[in-house]
Amino acid sequence: MALRIQKVEVFAAELRDQPGDMARVLGDIAASGGSVDCIIARRQPEKPGTGVAFISPARGKKSQSGPGAAGLNRAQGVSTLRVEGDDRPGLGAELCRAVANEGLNMRGLSAAVLGGKFVAYFGFDNDQDADRATAAMKAVKAPRAAAKRASSARRRGRKSASSAGRRKR
Numbered sequence: 131m132a133l134r135i136q137k138v139e140v141f142a143a144e145l146r147d148q149p150g151d152m153a154r155v156l157g158d159i160a161a162s163g164g165s166v167d168c169i170i171a172r173r174q175p176e177k178p179g180t181g182v183a184f185i186s187p188a189r190g191k192k193s194q195s196g197p198g199a200a201g202l203n204r205a206q207g208v209s210t211l212r213v214e215g216d217d218r219p220g221l222g223a224e225l226c227r228a229v230a231n232e233g234l235n236m237r238g239l240s241a242a243v244l245g246g247k248f249v250a251y252f253g254f255d256n257d258q259d260a261d262r263a264t265a266a267m268k269a270v271k272a273p274r275a276a277a278k279r280a281s282s283a284r285r286r287g288r289k290s291a292s293s294a295g296r297r298k299r
Contacts, residue, residue, distance in 0.1 A: 133215040135264050138167070138186045138251070140210045141202040145181035147173055155183060158201065164188075167212075168251055170240050186210065186251065208237060209260040210253050213267060217248040221270070225250070228266040234259050 145151045152171060159166060164187055171183040184205060213225065222241060229236060234254065241250035254260045 133213060133267065133270065135211055135213050135267055137257075137260060137264075138210050138212045140205040140208050140253075141185045141187070142205040142208075143183045143185065143202045144174075145171065145183055147179050147181045151181070152183065155185075155202070159185070159187075168240070168249075170238070170251070184208070186212070207255055208253055209255070209257045210251055211260055211264060211267075212249065212251055214247065214249040217243045217246055221248070222250070224270045225252075225267050228270050229263045232262050232266045234263055234266075 143155050145155065152169075156166065156169075166185055167188040168186040169183055171181060174180045174182055185202065215221075226236070226239070229252070236252055237255055238253035239250065241248060252260075252263060254263060
């Protein structure tokens, strides 16, 4: 699978730092018919008693309108790229290096791997930086399915399809 890179909208919600407030925000989004793709939430040490949540809605018209209908505002000064694809060792470093080689500083990064696939959210200060980062990341080679199969076959002690036909004489 090639890398899939897309800009996503991010909404922000200030939270009360108490049990149940995140559930309240998510309940409001769900009640408006929305669905969430990613949440990054944390306390705000500079504002005791509060937290902040950055929420990217799932794709689809209904989900895109959910955070706004729930009273959340678009995050200001945050341009976010959602990057997904097949995972391999070193890919995250290569993506970050590609961004750095463009002289771009990331505002934030969150990533997860599940079942051999990864998804990462790269935050930038503005759309122009995100556009430049997109171009830089597109130059990073995604894992090739054939190379992954051959590597898996070797790890399991089998010959890859390309070496199976060769015999020592």
